[in-house]
Amino acid sequence: MSSRGTWWRLPWLLLFALAVASPAHALPGFYVGKSAGERTAHETHVVLMRKDERSVITVMPDYEGPFDAFALVLPVPADVTLAGVKTLKREFVDRVDQISAPRFHEWWEVDPCEPGEPEQEWQRSLKADPNSAFLGGGGPTPSGGPVVPRELFTNVKPDYKDGEYTFSLVTAGQPLAPALKAKGYTLSAAAVSAVEPYARAGMSFVVAEVDPKRIELVGSNRAQLSPIRYESEKPFETLPVRLGLLSARGMQELIVYVLHPQQRFEAKNYPNAFAPTNVELDIAVKERTGEFYAALHDLMLRKNPEAILSEYAWHSAGCGEPCPNAALQASELMSLGGDFFEAALPEEVRKAPLPPLTEDEKRAERAALGVLPPNLQPKRKRELDRERRIAFDNRGILERQKYIVSRFHHRYDRNNLPNDIQIGAAAAVRGGIGVPKGEGHEISSEVTAASENRFQIRFNAFHPWAGMQKCEKQARFRWGRAPRTYRGLRKTWIAQDLARKNRTQIRPSEVVITPVGALGLPGRAAAAAVDAAAQAAADASAQKPKSCACSAPGAHANAAAGWLGLGLGLVAQRFRRRRANAGR
Secondary structure: OOOOOHHHHOOOOOHHHHHOOOOOOOOOOEEEEOOOOOOEOOEEEEEEEEEOOEEEEEEEEEEEOOOOOEEEEEEEOOOOOHHHEEEOOHHHHHHHHHHHOOEEEEEEEOOOOOOOOOOOHHHOOOOOOOOOOHHHOOOOOOOOOOOOOHHHHOOOOOOOEOOOEEEEEEOOOOOHHHHHHOOOOOOOHHHHHHHHHHHHOOOEEEEEEEOHHHOEEOOOOEEEOOOEEEEEOOOOOEEOHHHHHHHOOOOEEEEEEEEEOOOEEEEOOOOEEEOOOOEEEOHHHHHHHHHHHHHHHHHHHHHOOOOEEEEEEEEOOOOOOOOOOOOOOHHHHHHHHHHHHHHOOOHHHHOOOOOOOOHHHHHHHHHHHHOOOHHHHHHHHHHHHHHHHHHHHHHHHHHHOOOEEEEEEEEEOOOOOOOOEEEEEEOOEEEOOOOOEOOOOEOOOOEEEOOOOEEEOEEEEEEOOOOOOOOOOOOOOEEEOOOOOOOOOOOOEEOOOHHHOOOOOOOHHHHEOOOEHHHOEOOHHHHHHHHHHHHHHHHHHHOOOOOOOOOOOOHHHHHHHHHHHHHHHHHHHHHHHHHHHHOO
C-alpha cells in the first residue's frame, strides 16, 4: 500500500462502464425553486454513522443561486420518518472536517545541548486533570468528601437546530412531481427522468424547504446551509450522488466521513488512492495549505480521474499527530447519530444496575455526611446517589460512543463519476505518522496495512537550530515541537473549504521538497541538482577556446579600461566647456 506507487497500480473501471456513464455531482440530492434561476452546490460533506444494522446520515451542502423560496430534495431509505429528520448545527460537521483534514506540521530542531528525547506537539495533554477542582473538573470536597467523578460534568446530550428548514416527506410509491407542484415547485423533464431510478428502487424523498432569512451567507449569492440528518434501521451502503446532476455546474467537491465502531471505510466500486503524506514542503505553503492541496489534488486527478482519495483513518479518541483541534466530544458524537444508537439499546443496558460502593467510597460518603446536621443528611444522601447514577450512566455512554473515523474525498465533473458511490469496510492502515530523523529529515511516506488505524495526510516543514551552542558534546538534528521562546502563531494549518480555494497560484513542483515520483514531482533537491548540472555544463562550454576569438591574457581587461578612460575623458571635456561658456 505504498503511497509512492499507488497511482500506477490502481485498477480502472471497465470500459463498458465508461461507455454508459451518466454524469453526476457531489450533492446526494438536488435543489428546486419557485422561480427561474440556476441553483447549484459546489461542495458537500456527508457524515455516515454505522452501528450494527443502523445508519445515521448527515448531509451538509453549500448553495449558490437566488435567495427566494427554494428547497433541497434528498432521496432517503423507505423507513425514514419525519420524526427521524433533524437539523444540526454546522459546527458538528465542521469539527469532523477539521480533525480529519490534510494538515501542515512544523518541526523544530531542539537545542543540541538539551538532554533527553524531544517533546512532540501531540504529547501534550489537552484534557483537564480529572482530579482537579478547577473549572468543575471534580475533586475532593472541602469537607473531605468523595471525589466528584468527571463523567458527572460530561455533556452527553445531542444538540439540534430549529427554524432553517421546513421538512416534508414524500413516501415510497408516492409521485414526487405532484407533491412538489402542490408546494409551488416544478420538476423539469430531466429531473423527472433522474428521479425515476430512485423511485423504482423504493426510496422516499425528504423535501427540505429553506428559510432564506435563516441561512448563513458567504457571498452575494452563496450560502452555507445547515446539515440535515436522517435515521434508518438499515445499513447505508450507497451514496445517491447521481441526482446532483440536476444542480451541477463545473467541478464538484464531495467529502465523506464514515464513523464505525471497528472498521475503516472506503469506496467499493471506484479505485481508491492515498494522497501523498509525510511530504516536505516549503514553509511558505503553511498559511496556504488549502490552496496547495487543491493544486495537488488536480495533479493527482490528471493521473487517475476516477480515483477517490483516502485522507484519514483514526480512532475518535484521538485526532491525528498533530491534532488540528480537540478530539470529538461525546455531545458531538451524540448529535451526529449516537443518540439514535443509544435509544435502540435495551433499558437494562442504558440503565444498568449500579455496582456496590467500594470501601473507599463508603468511607468518603460517611465523611461527607458526617459534617452535616442529622436533619440534612438524608437530602445530601439522595443527592450523592443521583450524582452517582448520572456519572455511571454517562460513563457507559462514553464507553459505547467510540468510533473509527474514516475520510475519503473526490473531485469530479460530468465525466468521471458514472455511478453512485458504494461504501464498504476496508482493512486498517497506518501512514503519515512518525518522527523524522537526522539532517535529511528521513521519515516514511509509505501507507501500509496495520492492526489499528493511524493514517493521516501530513505535510512537513523544518526549522534547523539557529541558537548558540554552549556545550562541547552536541546532539544535532532531533526534531520536536516549537521552543518556548517561539512567539509565532501556534496553529496547525489544514486544507479546508477546498471548493473556494485558488487552485493555480501555488504550483506543487515549486514547493514540494520530497520527491513524489508517482506524480512526476522530482522534489526541490533533485530539481536543484539538475539546475546545477545544467549550469556546470554551460560554464564548461563557455570556457572552451573559440576559433575566431583568440586574445592575449588581459586583453578584455585592457579593452574595458580603454573604453572607460575614453568615456571619462569625454565627460571631463564637456564639463570644461560648460564652465567656459558660463564665465563669458
